[in-house]
Amino acid sequence: MVKKIVFTGGGSAGHVTPNLALIDRLKDQWEITYIGSKNGIEKDLVQAHGITYRAISSGKLRRYFDMKNFKDPFKVLAGVMQAYLILKKIRPDVIFSKGGFVSVPVVIGGWLNRIPVYIHESDITPGLANRIAVRFATKLFVTFEEAAATLSKDKVVYTGAPIRDALFEGKKEKGLQFLGFQVNKPVLLIMGGSLGAKKINEEVRASLTELLKNYQIVHLCGKGNVDPELEGTQGYRQYEYVDQELPDVMASASIILSRAGSNAIFEFLALKKPMILVPLPLRTSRGDQILNAESFKKKGFCEVLDNDSLTAEELQKTIAEVYRNRYDYIDRMVAAQGATHGIKNILEQITK
Template sequence: MTKKIVFTGGGSAGHVTPNLALIDHLKKDWDIHYIGSKTGIEKDLVEAQNINYYGISSGKLRRYFDLKNFKDPFKVLGGVMQAYFIIKKIKPTVIFSKGGFVSVPVVIAGWLNRIPVYIHESDITPGLANRIAMKFASKLFVTFEEAANHFPKEKVVHTGAPIRDKLLSGRKQVGLEFLGFKSSKPVLLMMGGSLGAKKINDVLRSSLNDLLKKFQVVHLCGKGHLAPEMEGLEGYRQFEYLNEELPDVLAASTIILSRAGSNAIFEFLALKKPMILIPLPLRSSRGDQILNAKSFKQKGFCEILDDDTLSEDQLIKTIEKVYHDRYEYIDRMNAAPNTTNGIEKILKLITK
């Protein structure tokens, strides 16, 4: 009898890519299905992998007043009903949720169908979707050990992050050739996320005159944030995002400047890349990235800069410090517990 699994999670790439990392390992032996929103980023990412995809109605879970808050609960209820009948038809062995608002109706529908539901939380504190969904879960997997304090003890298991295999097989020389960079000069990689990080983009670009004296800079600036006037600047390459080339570019990078999303920073940790983290500020987040960054700082893996007070001088000095002390950061990363076997632990628990 073929084992079947339903994945869910969406709203951002961070709620999808860990699922795809697990799916790569399950393709041979499992019949895989994915339930997500009708138009979210997860639809394109999942369908590109030729996986059975089902779109359902999903209302957004907001922490602020909005007139849509009055009608979105009905969308969630509609999504529960749609997911219920999809799951009843598939009859999966297990459901795996990575969070995001679309996952709530799927988790509830799985529970109603008496299917074991496993949830993975990337951050130290659970998002609103997982706070609701955890009541219906059989097990809760967490990336940060500190996250266990926010879940029922009898359900929580510390697994670490599911790291994509292909990220661990990047080739430095291939990355340098793709970028047109020299091997004799260090590479600074700036990643602002799929939507970009305008403040960091602006400060980085205004610092380039100084930075390019010591570094080559590859800048993943987000969709719609390219600066055409900077094309052709020696030692500087900019892209909205990278996909197939990313593992090689990561391998070619000496240090990384980034937001502090959990999936990304654990990938940098697995690759032993010293980091400067600029977490999303409270005005535009629930503070999860601030906690993620503080945890890494306490362990000696990174330095932190404040988005609100970020300046050219501060950015340049911190980049130079992290580069100068890069081997100390790498030594602390090497001494940390194994950070690349999150997939192995999760798969063992699922297949058990």
Template sequence: MAKKIVFTGGGSAGHVTPNLALIDELKDCNVAYIGSKNGIEKNLVTAHGIEYHSISSGKLRRYFDMKNFGDPFKVLAGVMQAYWLLKKIKPDVIFSKGGFVSVPVVIGGWLNRIPVYIHESDITPGLANKIAIRFATKLFVTFEEAGKQLPKEKVVYTGAPIRDVLLKGDRKKGLDFLGFSGSKPVLLVMGGSLGAKKINDVVRASITDLLKKYQIVHLCGKGFVDAKLAETPGYRQFEFIDKELPDVMAASTLIVSRAGSNAIFEFLALKKPMVLIPLPLHQSRGDQILNADSFKKKGLCEVLDNDTLTPGALLRTLDRVYAERYDYRERMVKAQGATHGIKNILTELNK
């Protein structure tokens, strides 16, 4: 009989796309997904034709908000919904990628005595996974150093689950899509699914100097396209790119990005030299700073501080990384073991 696996995770694309990468490889398993009613995960999962179930989900905040008084009841309702839903589905295992909606599913699985496997992308767990860890059977980690501060008996180092489609991009198709000649190195700038205003502003302030050396594709986020630069030769801007992204990444020579774990391990898998600008502490819990610092120590990237970022600093750093691009790629080849997450996770799921 085929194994049944329930996946959960949501709130951002980073909590969903690794699940989809794993699901794509599960040819002989019955798969279902439990997510929130209105989260980003619903559209992403149903677009893949995967059986989807919705539960109540409250947000777990680290700051004061009047909604904090009502959300625990939403979480409790979600636990009860997940409990009965899992009793009906009867999965052999639950796989959670984190996010607020995963907590009721993990607890519901624990109450049903279903093995629960969690994957943590960052060096330190987010709030949802901090709660869920105590109910988990195993905890898979992307960074080796993450295991130092987590329950040793549960931790399994797997590396990052990389979407196979990203590894199949075509450089020529990417250049054709962008309308680039390829006569200059291609600089890909991306600030995450929501964009990054500081990165957008500094790149655009540097555009004249940057275009002397690079052709630029800029994923600037929803609502951040600059109409004044729409006809600038050698500069293409998009709110986001979906199906063409593997080809665009194949065409790229250098990447400027935030330091979300999923993204930077994808760059590593593609052996793309990168300049990382992590979210600062006043906008995050500091996970991207730790991610970037880990890559920097291994010689896999250069890091710039968001709050002190200037056009001059960006230009100088890009020029240095480009000049040393072959050294970066050589170190990335040696670090490829960290990108075998799908194979390692599937091995654990099939035990």
């Protein structure tokens, strides 16, 4: 009999991409269903993979006052009932949750149906959704070793990060060809997330003349952030985002400047790319990127710059230092590759 698994998670690409990495490994042997929200980013990403998608009601869990806080608990309760009925009909062998608000009703629905539920947390400290969901979970898998030390030892399993297979298939030559770059000049890859990073974009563009003396630059600047005046600049390519060509673009990069989202930085680690991280500041986040970046710096994988005090001069100096010492960073990354074996470790847990 074919085994069945239900995946859930949504609200951002970071809650979906690791699920897709696991789905690619299981889709030939398991019957897979994905439960997500009606209009979340996860719907398009999952359906593009040809996976059966079931939508449920989902309310946002907020730490701050908002009039929607009075309505959303009812949406969550509706989502629990919908998930319960979907799961009762499917009767999967296991549920895997990557987090996000839509996952809470699915995890509770699985618990009510007595289905084993496994959760994965990317950051050092769990987000609110996973802090609620872990009460109903069988196991909580974590990406950072530091997370395992602060959470319930009877449920936590350190697995590392699930890295998608496609990432390792990137070819440097194809990336340079796509970008129209030379072979003999290093490539600086700048990534600010799907919405871009305003501060990073500003300081990179303020530094462009100086940086282009030593690097070719591919700048993934986020939706609506392409600067028309810079189109055609020699050695500089800017895109809102890159999809299918991203593994090749990443393979072509000598160093990377990025935010500090967990999925992204573990991908850089897996590819052994020296990095400069500019985490989201506390005033716009719960501080998870700051902890992620501090952990990587302590292990010698990166340098960290403060978003609010970042200047063009500091940026140029740090990029130069990281590039000059790039082989030291790479040596430390080679020694830490066990942290990127998440897919293997997770599959051993959920398929045994």
